[in-house]
Amino acid sequence: MINNITVIGTGYVGLVTGTCLSDFGLNVLCIDQDESKINKLNNGIIPIYEPGLQELVRKNYAEGRLHFSTDIISGIQNSEVIFIAVGTPPKDDGSADLDNVVKVAQTIARHMNGPKVVVNKSTVPIGTARLVKKIIEANKTAPYRVDVVSNPEFLREGAAVYDFMHPDRVVVGAQNPEVKEIMKQVYRVLFLNQKTPFLFTSPETAEAIKYVSNAFLATKITFINELSELFEKAGCNIVDVARGMGMDGRIGSKFLNPGPGYGGSCFPKDTRALAKTSREYGVELTLVEATIAANEKQKRRMVDKIEAALGNLQDKTLAILGLAFKPETDDMRDSPALTIIPELIQRGALIKAYDPKAMEEAKWRLEGIPGLELVNSPYEAASEAHALVILTEWNQFRSLDLIRLRENMQEPIFIDLRNIYEPIFMKQQGFCYYSVGRS
Numbered sequence: 001m002i003n004n005i006t007v008i009g010t011g012y013v014g015l016v017t018g019t020c021l022s023d024f025g026l027n028v029l030c031i032d033q034d035e036s037k038i039n040k041l042n043n044g045i046i047p048i049y050e051p052g053l054q055e056l057v058r059k060n061y062a063e064g065r066l067h068f069s070t071d072i073i074s075g076i077q078n079s080e081v082i083f084i085a086v087g088t089p090p091k092d093d094g095s096a097d098l099d100n101v102v103k104v105a106q107t108i109a110r111h112m113n114g115p116k117v118v119v120n121k122s123t124v125p126i127g128t129a130r131l132v133k134k135i136i137e138a139n140k141t142a143p144y145r146v147d148v149v150s151n152p153e154f155l156r157e158g159a160a161v162y163d164f165m166h167p168d169r170v171v172v173g174a175q176n177p178e179v180k181e182i183m184k185q186v187y188r189v190l191f192l193n194q195k196t197p198f199l200f201t202s203p204e205t206a207e208a209i210k211y212v213s214n215a216f217l218a219t220k221i222t223f224i225n226e227l228s229e230l231f232e233k234a235g236c237n238i239v240d241v242a243r244g245m246g247m248d249g250r251i252g253s254k255f256l257n258p259g260p261g262y263g264g265s266c267f268p269k270d271t272r273a274l275a276k277t278s279r280e281y282g283v284e285l286t287l288v289e290a291t292i293a294a295n296e297k298q299k300r301r302m303v304d305k306i307e308a309a310l311g312n313l314q315d316k317t318l319a320i321l322g323l324a325f326k327p328e329t330d331d332m333r334d335s336p337a338l339t340i341i342p343e344l345i346q347r348g349a350l351i352k353a354y355d356p357k358a359m360e361e362a363k364w365r366l367e368g369i370p371g372l373e374l375v376n377s378p379y380e381a382a383s384e385a386h387a388l389v390i391l392t393e394w395n396q397f398r399s400l401d402l403i404r405l406r407e408n409m410q411e412p413i414f415i416d417l418r419n420i421y422e423p424i425f426m427k428q429q430g431f432c433y434y435s436v437g438r439s
């Protein structure tokens with residue numbers, strides 16, 4: 001029975017994977033090259049914000065099933081099953097940068113002390129499991145057997161613990177029956193619970209499933225985003241349109257909320273990487289390429305919308321509420337805020353920005369941008385502002401003290417890029433209210 005697991009890469013995916021597997025009763029060692037991250041974890045400090053994670057880490061750490069270390073060699077040698085959950089950031093040409101994955105594969109090869117099952121959880125291009133196996137075979141120093149599995153992760157930041165514990169599906173790309181059995185053992189809590197669908201397939205197909213799922217979701221959200229401009233001009237209500245569409249069981253209601261464009265650590269990079277992989281095979285993915293372009297256009301359109309609401313942006317102060325790419329996370333990777341804020345400043349605006357969880361990340365990501373001030377509350381942001389812009393739909397922004405806001409703003413302009421308020425209600429509150437896809 002498999003009981004010892006190592007997870008290499010202790011970020012959003014690795015930390016959640018390791019913690020949840022330890023909560024399933026396995027003995028898990030989480031490895032990261034980032035010493036400060038490991039030190040924090042060993043002192044009970046969680047380096048990221050993810051609902052429910054802190055409690056689960058502390059519980060499993062205290063019960064002795066969850067360990068953190070920078071010592072990758074003991075990680076490799078103490079477990080038969082090694083998860084890779086390192087970052088695969090985008091390169092300038094859109095392809096996934098596999099340097100971290102390759103480096104880990106080389107290290108496994110040099111230090112393996114017995115047969116190993118290497119499970120790749122990072123999002124990687126089709127063929128990467130084959131590449132990892134080739135690297136390990138070419139660099140190993142003893143004739144131990146190695147199997148490489150593709151086990152893509154589908155969790156959503158902000159709901160990562162729940163998603164890991166209650167996945168819509170677990171996809172396992174494995175070549176041979178013995179390895180499939182090992183994966184069933186690793187996931188036995190989910191596997192024995194018959195509510196979790198498992199899909200066993202080839203590693204290449206598993207790798208493809210991850211990319212095409214993200215590309216499909218990015219396309220769905222972009223579809224409704226692009227229509228928002230038409231609906232604003234034609235006098236339709238996008239919220240009702242989306243509801244009406246979503247009632248069709250073939251379409252489904254999820255991913256139809258319009259906004260300022262998708263962002264985050266996955267959709268932007270995964271759509272670009274899929275398009276790049278496809279071009280390498282001589283196949284142009286017209287629809288995915290169009291999604292990428294339409295998403296960029298949506299972010300720019302939001303800046304135009306804000307400018308139009310104010311007449312011009314020269315020396316206008318804007319309160320920006322929300323910097324993370326979505327609520328319930330501190331992650332700002334590829335957040336629309338990172339495109340929209342610099343463009344607003346470029347057009348002459350001064351920004352006072354607030355986010356409930358992303359302020360630490362905002363400090364280094366937006367550091368040094370002249371005209372930007374990070375503040376401590378929505379009300380501080382709105383004080384003396386000419387307009388307020390909702391960029392992320394945090395729940396706390398859904399019940400703001402609107403009278404207090406309006407009385408402290410220079411002009412009562414409220415630009416809601418997440419449609420979290422009702423237009424008629426906002427008018428009654430004395431605001432000039434603008435939203436997305438509603439005239």
Ligand SMILES: NC(=O)c1ccc[n+]([C@@H]2O[C@H](COP(=O)([O-])OP(=O)(O)OC[C@H]3O[C@@H](n4cnc5c(N)ncnc54)[C@H](O)[C@@H]3O)[C@@H](O)[C@H]2O)c1
Nearest residue numbers: 009010011012013032033034085086087088100122123153
């Ligand atoms: N974040 C998500 O929502 C999500 C969801 C599904 C899949 N993924 C994929 O999972 C992978 C990891 O994403 P993430 O968001 O957790 O990234 P992350 O940046 O939060 O974490 C990656 C971690 O790997 C560590 N690392 C990098 N190289 C290492 C090495 N050689 N040895 C040890 N540690 C190393 C980094 O220090 C970092 O802590 C990516 O491929 C991503 O596309 C992410």
